[in-house]
Amino acid sequence: MDARMMKQLKQMQEKMERDMEKAEQELASATVTASAGGGAVTVEMNGHHEVKAVTLDPDAVNPEDVEMLQEMLLTAFNEALNKAQILGQEKMGAITGGLNIPGIF
Numbered sequence: 001m002d003a004r005m006m007k008q009l010k011q012m013q014e015k016m017e018r019d020m021e022k023a024e025q026e027l028a029s030a031t032v033t034a035s036a037g038g039g040a041v042t043v044e045m046n047g048h049h050e051v052k053a054v055t056l057d058p059d060a061v062n063p064e065d066v067e068m069l070q071e072m073l074l075t076a077f078n079e080a081l082n083k084a085q086i087l088g089q090e091k092m093g094a095i096t097g098g099l100n101i102p103g104i105f
Contacts, residue, residue, distance in 0.1 A: 034079035036072040
């Protein structure tokens, strides 16, 4: 490989690293929201799959039916996680050109 080609590869690598860092920052500040039970339970998560907020409608808290609340929580968390994963794939896919690079996302 000649010096010019090596320089171009290095520049491409540096650009990809900058783009990855920018995407990681965007994922940290981006949020997705999911709800269940007609909005009785809402979960907010960032693009790094960190839960930022859980909101419960007081009417959803029924001591006689804890199982229903648990099911709504499970549904909302799973939906938020799915949305966060899709967001991450979109951000990283734009950088990698759709290549699945292990360890990135």
